[in-house]
Amino acid sequence: MGMKIRWSDSASAELEELFDYYRANVSLIVARKLLKAIIQKTLILESNPFVGVKEPLLSDRPDEYRYLVYKNYKIIYRCNDNLVVIITVFDSRQNPIKLKGLKD
Template sequence: MRRQILKSFKQLEHNPNSGPIEPNLTRLKKNHRYLVSGHYKLIYRIIDKQVIINDVFDTRQNPSKMNDENRKEE
């Protein structure tokens, strides 16, 4: 699992726009993108040509938890 996530990080390093916009976070209007790696969804943004990972979300959870007010918004 760890290797798979690291491989996804490398993919983002070379092609940051490869992940689609995350529909569950559009209300934040910060252009969050995602990349799925196994059971995990890497939530990220591109800021000044840098990839910023905001969250690693376990996709076995209910997707509405992404909008949980207790989750930190970055």
């Protein structure tokens, strides 16, 4: 039985912001492709939720956080029972210390 994937409200909002940014500053086509590719990248988690690397900056938390990488973006998630929760889509060009303040 596969895992279900759920996007947190904050991760969904970040994805929407990414889309809006690329639509306004690059093109609608690029924005759609980026969004589709990020979502597609997460689908592997349905069958293999532990494929992602453990996020060392969040290792002090009680839950185990992992991430997948797509281009400049870290897709940070955690697993609970039969559920994978996408916590954030983090632009890795930012200061990584910002991840320490992550709320889910």
